[in-house]
Amino acid sequence: MLLSGSQILIECLKEQGVDTIFGYPGGSVLNIYDELYQHPEIRHILTSHEQGASHAADGYARSTGRVGVCLATSGPGATNLVTGIATAYMDSVPMVAITGNVPTPLLGKDSFQEVDIAGITMPITKHSFIVKDIEKLADTIRRAFEIAQEGRPGPVLVDITKDVTAAKTDYERTAPKLISRVTNTITEHDIETAVKMIGKAKKPMIFVGGGAVISNAEQELREFVEKVDAPVTDTLMGKGAFSGDSEYYTGMLGMHGTKTANLSVTECDLLIVVGARFSDRVTGNASKFAKKAKILQIDIDRAEINKNIVVDHCVVGDVKAVLDILNRKIEKQYHKEWIEHVMAKKDAMPVKYPKDRLTGQFVIEKIYELTGGDAIITTEVGQHQMWASQFYKYKKPRTFLTSGGLGTMGYGLGASIGAKVANPDKMVFNIAGDGCFRMNMNEIATAVRYQIPIIQVVCNNGVLGMVRQWQTLFYGKRYSHTVLEDKVDFVKLAEAMGAKAYRITTMEETEAVLKEAMALNEPVVIDCMIHCDDKVWPMVAPGAAIEEVFSEEDLESKK
The missing domain is CATH 3.40.50.970 (Thiamin diphosphate (ThDP)-binding fold, Pyr/PP domains)
Known part of the structure; x- marks a missing residue:
């Protein structure tokens, strides 16, 4: 089937199940918008500013787990996406940002509204593509969605020159690649060591980060907490992975964390870190963080191991998969005295605010x-x-x-x-x-x-x-x-x-x-x-x- 680049882009988005795009039109993406006009099955939300489009795509992705998509023209349209792309990158949000660029013959000539957006976004994306050959367009779009979702998710940029959106080539529909959980990094040795550490702990604490949300590990985490019988704290990104009204919950950790969480992490003998990266806002002075505890870190990204805090042991892999294995391996633990001690702190040190006026x-x-x-x-x-x-x-x-x-x-x-x-x-x-x-x-x-x-x-x-x-x-x-x-x-x-x-x-x-x-x-x-x-x-x-x-x-x- 002979299609234009714009038609191929829309068909590839449909392949990926995209139902909504947030964007703002301009000269370099006119061909794309003209084709989008023919496809009411893809809803386009015209934002007031391209930054709003990138944040809307981010909110779409975070609230669903699906890939968010935003679209902007070249030059200032593309650069206006940058803050939103960086936001998504820092918080591991699956997003595909599509930008137009000047025609290929005008690249590198300081043409009107030309900017090297692929180069600009390289440090804040999982990958940045520039498509200058229509034969590579469909595979690039498909690969962008794969990269955005696989492993630790994040944003991907696809920059398409205007001539590519107008050129024509054959297109054949392809089913999206199945994105598998990362389990090949989980070793029997790492699991057994983790099980032994949990079994020896007298005062364990579970610290939950955004990885638990991203991996949809809510059910496995709840079972894990009950099996380990440990108090729970979380990060901003981890909120909701473990219910905030649970009897095990102590509040957030860190700079504006609760006294209960901060003091309990300082006092615990095992800190089990589930999908958190030890942000400086969480750890405070890193050299004094959880000094009484052995630290067991579960994370999909090996680069996060020993990056900010040196840990005693780690299991690298998808959080949901790791917790599922641990739940089958560990025996039910009992830490009644430790939990009562922690919850007494929670009762004695609630977070308060003035009650005599509007706040x-x-x-x-x-x-x-x-x-x-x-x-x-x-x-x-x-x-x-x-x-x-x-x-x-x-x-x-x-x-x-x-x-x-x-x-x-x-x-x-x-x-x-x-x-x-x-x-x-x-x-x-x-x-x-x-x-x-x-x-x-x-x-x-x-x-x-x-x-x-x-x-x-x-x-x-x-x-x-x-x-x-x-x-x-x-x-x-x-x-x-x-x-x-x-x-x-x-x-x-x-x-x-x-x-x-x-x-x-x-x-x-x-x-x-x-x-x-x-x-x-x-x-x-x-x-x-x-x-x-x-x-x-x-x-x-x-x-x-x-x-x-x-x-x-x-x-x-x-x-």
Whole structure:
């Protein structure tokens, strides 16, 4: 069958089961968009900015496990995807970013809207392709989807010159390659050693990261926790892999982790790390991390072993597969005294916030109460992100979507659109600060255009909250360029873009507004006016060990 490059691209996307593309047209992709016009079976969401398209593809992927797809033109269109591609790379999100480029004869001549996007994205993708020969187009698209999904997932870029989208060649439909779990790296010796370590432990602790979510290991993890009989902590990326309302759960680990989790990891004699990479925000001072414990790491990526923390033993392979084997090998363990000891800490050291006025924590708790923990929560980055991790209990994987590794302000709104498009029956909230909301708030217009009923909650404190918190604690209250002294009215702004909007100033108003927003089934912005000095507690100071975690009360007592 003789097809143009644009037709071959669309057919290859259909081969891969792609039902949605997030993008923005331009000269170098006009042939692709012209062909897309003929294929209503692939829904195209025109975002307000290419960065919004990349984050929407990311949110689609994180919430489903399927590959997210975004599309942009050459030059500035392509470079506008870069932040979203890097975000997906840091958090191992399967995504295929397709860009157009100038015709092949114009490459390397500083042509209009020419940029080497394959070269630019090489460090932030699993692979970057540039297609200059139509004979290679179909196989490149297929290979891009394979690479995005196989092993540790991540983004892949495919740059296609405009002449390739117009040229013609034969096309033959091919079924997608079956992506297998990585099990060939799992050895009997590694499993037996892990079983022995677990059997000897008196005070084990299980530390869960994003790998457990990515591998869909929820069921195996729950069985593993019950068999090992150990308390559980997690990372931002790991939330929902193990239920936040479980009796074993101690809260998040690290800089803004709970005292219970941080102190228990410091005290345990075996730390079992399930799909986590020991981010610096988790470990604090790496030389002092979990010094009393043997460390057993389970991870699909051998490059993560001994990279940030030297471990005593590892099992390299797909988390779901490894846990399944371990569950069949290990005998039921009993650590009643250790668990009671840890949970006594949890009862004695809860995460608290002011109850005499409207706060971001209160709003997030109220969202949890009204949704029963059954919503998808996306966030931007900062104080509100930490509050969303602390005060909403994630019971299922793929329900908390946030930029963990790159820390991308402006991520959440696009991600919420992608998540809602992929999960139309789920309630989707994006939690933002006012500083983050400004980054990509134009995507409210996208939600309105397509009537995508996301609920945008803005924790509006008039400052860049997390940076200001650091300035308060570590920079002598010198608030250098963190006070947002302007008169932007988010309610009027949202209404101008066609969304329904509310402003909340008191605790008493909150429930009624949230209930009304949830019932509307249309895009809503809720501007929540909170105090500029509200902080995220507890906290570990930069460079400190995680056991040096302190609360506001600890700080006051030192004074």
